Amino acid sequence: MPADLAVVGLGYVGLPLARRACEAGLDVVGHDTDPAVVDGLAQGRSHVGDLGDRDIAAMTAAGFRAATDPGILTGARTVAVCVPTGLTPSGEPDLGPLTSAVRTVAGRLSPGTLVSVESTSHPGTTEEIVRPLLEATGLRVGEDFHLAYSPERIDPGNGRFSLRDTPKIVSGCTTLCAKHAAGFYEQLVDEVVVARGTREAEMAKLLENAYRYVNIALVDEAALYCERVGIDVWDALRCAGTKPFGFAPFRPGPGVGGHCVPVDPRYLMAHAAARGFSFRTLDAAREVLDAMPGHVVERARGLLRRTGTDPAEARVALLGVTYKADVADLRESPAYAVVRGLRAAGVRVVHHDPYTEDFAVDGVPVPRQASAREAVAGADLAVLLQDHAEYRSVDWDAAGRPVLDTRGTAEGHRVERL
Ligand SMILES: NC(=O)c1ccc[n+]([C@@H]2O[C@H](COP(=O)([O-])OP(=O)(O)OC[C@H]3O[C@@H](n4cnc5c(N)ncnc54)[C@H](O)[C@@H]3O)[C@@H](O)[C@H]2O)c1
The missing domain is CATH 3.40.50.720 (NAD(P)-binding Rossmann-like Domain)
Structure with missing residues (x-):
């Protein structure tokens, strides 16, 4: 039986997503290139702070299984890509894990699949980088398969808001792609917010963190100024x-x-x-x-x-x-x-x-x-x-x-x- 959801990258973002999907009654599989992650999960161990070993046991009981072999993705109805988008040693965006994961997904892509990218990246990533890699299979977005961007907003350690009650932004390369993505995520979260396009959704995620970046810098600089002039910041x-x-x-x-x-x-x-x-x-x-x-x-x-x-x-x-x-x-x-x-x-x-x-x-x-x-x-x-x-x-x-x-x-x- 093909899985309802395959999660690619089982880290701080992918594992809670897999857990929520299991809770919602979906048949979920996971793929991670790190054998330590997959072996740990097979032994019932969580490596992510917000999930305990009991959560892994509940996921396993619900049928969750993970593998380093990408064959586990074959036939999945939805594939969520949750791999890291970090920086290179020289501080430049590193899209290596994302393009590598998307190539893996392309190798297993079947007609009708919804591919949803959750990794944070710059505007245009879904359309200009992910789409061509998937279409190199000969399958066409919006006709043969659906491509969506839905940024994860998880806040590790936040006891108040979870994946379920944080509104989820979804977007698609076509209107139909967005519709499929909204339908999928509505099973997992209380509120889905449909963006006009993938670029707007990508920008929304970057804006959220840029907002924190700038405001933290503002209070940091205020602290430096207050120290200089003798004010209790x-x-x-x-x-x-x-x-x-x-x-x-x-x-x-x-x-x-x-x-x-x-x-x-x-x-x-x-x-x-x-x-x-x-x-x-x-x-x-x-x-x-x-x-x-x-x-x-x-x-x-x-x-x-x-x-x-x-x-x-x-x-x-x-x-x-x-x-x-x-x-x-x-x-x-x-x-x-x-x-x-x-x-x-x-x-x-x-x-x-x-x-x-x-x-x-x-x-x-x-x-x-x-x-x-x-x-x-x-x-x-x-x-x-x-x-x-x-x-x-x-x-x-x-x-x-x-x-x-x-x-x-x-x-x-x-x-x-x-
Ligand atoms: N951590 C957060 O709080 C957070 C919140 C919102 C969004 N995000 C975004 O979500 C994405 C994932 O972040 P994370 O914190 O979960 O990363 P992470 O490092 O915790 O997990 C990523 C997992 O992907 C695996 N991986 C790497 N390359 C792979 C590949 N090619 N194929 C399969 N698996 C692969 C790694 O082994 C790792 O287990 C990033 O784009 C990040 O910016 C993170």
């Missing part, structure tokens, strides 16, 4: 945040991380630049955001000096190194740049994070301390990089050490905020 933000309309609260921090916010705007910037358009708000935001880890390093060095410790002799404990609170994901975390900067100043760096076992930068492990308390007590300075829930109950003054709080959540006489 956290209090200013608390007050501004009471406005019930027209102001979306964002908080300063040590920089941005994860697979989306620092990455997606780069797709937009590169696409614009290739067309001679300079996306100035994004360029300015990038400049501010890229400088934040270095600013944290400078603040840490200044605090060490003020408390009589030579940075080159110091030991600094970083608390929370994942890119987001209460999420185990280290991708693009600003903690990497903070470690590099501190090490360059001769500082010995250790860390604590309830969500990591190992944390290494440039192949050199950053030793892990057993608890936040132990990390603070054994260091000349603690830097709170990520405000995981468990840190809310820490008595920051107990160890008598200075603490640099980059998240504005720690309280104490020895705490200094970004």
